[in-house]
Amino acid sequence: MDxxxxxxxxxxxxxxxxxxxGFYDFGPLGTILKNKIIQKWRDYYVxxxxxxxxxxxxxxxxxxxxxxxHVDHFLDAMTECxxxxxxxxxxDVAREATGKDVEGMSRHxxxxxxxxxxxxxxxxGGELGPVFDFNAMFRTTIGPGAKRVAYLRPETAQAMFIDFxxxxxxxxxxLPFGVVQIGKGYRNEISPRQGIIRLREFTMAEAEVFFxxxxxxxxxxxxxxxxxxxxxxxxxxxRGKKLLNEVTAxxxxxxxxxxxxxxxxxxxxxxxxxxxxxxxxxAIRFRQxxxxxxxxxxxxxxxxxxxxxxxxxxEVAGLAYRTDYDLSRHAKSSGEDLTxxxxxxxxxxxxxxxxxxxxxxxxxxxxxxxxxxxxxxxTYLRLKKDMAPIEVGVFPLISRDGLPEKAxxxxxxxxxxxxxxxxxxxxxxxxxxxxxxxxxxxYCVTIDHQTLRDGTVTIRDRDTTRQIRVGIEKLxxxxxxLLRDEVSFMDAGEAVKKRGGS
Ligand code: ATP
Ligand code: GLY
Numbered sequence: 001m002d003x004x005x006x007x008x009x010x011x012x013x014x015x016x017x018x019x020x021x022g023f024y025d026f027g028p029l030g031t032i033l034k035n036k037i038i039q040k041w042r043d044y045y046v047x048x049x050x051x052x053x054x055x056x057x058x059x060x061x062x063x064x065x066x067x068x069x070h071v072d073h074f075l076d077a078m079t080e081c082x083x084x085x086x087x088x089x090x091x092d093v094a095r096e097a098t099g100k101d102v103e104g105m106s107r108h109x110x111x112x113x114x115x116x117x118x119x120x121x122x123x124x125g126g127e128l129g130p131v132f133d134f135n136a137m138f139r140t141t142i143g144p145g146a147k148r149v150a151y152l153r154p155e156t157a158q159a160m161f162i163d164f165x166x167x168x169x170x171x172x173x174x175l176p177f178g179v180v181q182i183g184k185g186y187r188n189e190i191s192p193r194q195g196i197i198r199l200r201e202f203t204m205a206e207a208e209v210f211f212x213x214x215x216x217x218x219x220x221x222x223x224x225x226x227x228x229x230x231x232x233x234x235x236x237x238x239r240g241k242k243l244l245n246e247v248t249a250x251x252x253x254x255x256x257x258x259x260x261x262x263x264x265x266x267x268x269x270x271x272x273x274x275x276x277x278x279x280x281x282x283a284i285r286f287r288q289x290x291x292x293x294x295x296x297x298x299x300x301x302x303x304x305x306x307x308x309x310x311x312x313x314x315e316v317a318g319l320a321y322r323t324d325y326d327l328s329r330h331a332k333s334s335g336e337d338l339t340x341x342x343x344x345x346x347x348x349x350x351x352x353x354x355x356x357x358x359x360x361x362x363x364x365x366x367x368x369x370x371x372x373x374x375x376x377x378x379t380y381l382r383l384k385k386d387m388a389p390i391e392v393g394v395f396p397l398i399s400r401d402g403l404p405e406k407a408x409x410x411x412x413x414x415x416x417x418x419x420x421x422x423x424x425x426x427x428x429x430x431x432x433x434x435x436x437x438x439x440x441x442x443y444c445v446t447i448d449h450q451t452l453r454d455g456t457v458t459i460r461d462r463d464t465t466r467q468i469r470v471g472i473e474k475l476x477x478x479x480x481x482l483l484r485d486e487v488s489f490m491d492a493g494e495a496v497k498k499r500g501g502s
Pocket of ligand 2: 154155156157206295318355357
């Protein structure tokens with residue numbers, strides 16, 4: 001978090017006014033990294049799966065969210081300290097104090113639990129007040145006069161249900177078909193204290209996969225059938241067992257550990273996506289939500305969780321079997337017929353939905369934490385090369401003798417070839433390498449006196465700190481090959497003897 005703040009990945013929003021909990025800005029490097037995560041997500045879901053992408057408003061009229069159940073059920077149990085007035089999610093204070101899960105209990109049972117276990121205010125030790133419901137949606141009104149109530153969307157999903165008829169026509173009646181939306185979601189979280197893990201405005205990337213309930217198959221299931229999944233079943237959690245079921249996606253479906261083949265497929269795809277971001281497979285597990293933890297629309301939910309040093313296991317995506325809950329509710333509430341012909345075209349059906357729903361901010365934190373390497377003499381981010389916000393740093397060895405001019409020309413040339421290069425001439429060369437390491441820049445190019453004599457520059461490799469020399473005319477091609485892992489570093493140029501420290 002320190003490097004992320006210092007080096008321009010993220011910082012608190014509204015900072016000069018004291019900041020507001022649950023809101024963060026992405027700085028110059030964070031914005032690039034975030035866009036790279038979104039682009040990779042699109043590679044999987046829009047290009048890989050062939051899903052359609054839509055873009056709808058964040059402001060959502062009340063009737064939509066009444067029909068979807070969010071007005072009545074998007075509730076968190078909260079309590080306030082009688083002494084200092086701090087507000088808490090009951091599930092969080094109860095878990096922190098006792099290690100036990102109270103989600104799924106009635107409000108009355110929660111109150112009894114808090115009294116029995118003498119749960120007090122974690123801030124001042126004061127007594128906690130009654131448990132009451134808090135709807136986590138931000139409320140607003142449309143137009144002047146406060147007549148039409150609306151909410152900022154708590155999920156991007158609803159537009160994909162509302163637009164279902166048009167989208168299904170766009171898919172020419174084919175089932176299954178999928179739709180995605182990437183955009184902001186808003187939740188008025190009760191007491192966000194975990195940086196970008198719990199935000200009040202965050203980016204979601206959601207896919208709704210519409211299918212015939214009698215035919216929940218994925219046409220490409222065989223591609224992922226052998227993917228190993230680590231599943232923590234709801235029943236085992238309820239019995240207090242930490243045991244993970246290690247099964248292939250195929251076994252998970254065959255043994256009915258997951259509700260259907262589509263769910264098995266998207267669990268496997270989620271694992272691949274997270275690994276592709278740079279998260280080690282050993283740090284990924286799927287936790288099945290217990291019935292008490294599930295959202296009102298879900299018949300089965302799996303949370304993709306990533307192990308982190310700072311926050312423990314963090315949910316980065318939720319995969320829910322939403323059945324025909326949303327389509328049926330919107331059909332009833334709007335009066336539209338939302339049934340379609342089944343996959344075999346013989347029956348009319350209300351489609352069922354499997355929804356892989358990802359946050360973008362939480363995976364971004366996990367990517368940064370897992371990339372951080374702290375060695376005796378240096379700290380660096382071992383980001384995957386395709387995730388690094390800056391691909392190449394360009395430095396003049398010293399700020400005179402015509403080296404800055406030459407370095408700027410090299411820098412412009414690389415930008416012109418589409419490489420995300422950054423020019424840096426401030427401080428010693430060692431400090432510039434250290435800064436580039438801290439933001440995960442995989443390669444640094446240095447222009448030195450030899451460059452003026454023979455037109456060659458050095459390239460330094462972030463992970464090994466080794467250096468090679470290459471001619472400027474070949475530089476962009478060599479860097480592109482290195483960034484795509486098409487050539488090994490030491491084969492890409494002439495080895496430079498190591499100088500102390502840099
Ligand atoms: P949690 O239990 O941690 O509150 P959730 O179960 O409410 O999360 P979902 O409703 O499944 O989360 O939302 C899908 C994804 O959106 C999550 O996996 C997470 O990546 C992201 N997300 C949800 N709430 C937040 C938040 N407050 N801040 C940042 N990301 C969030
Ligand atoms: N769309 C999933 C969620 O908001 O929980």
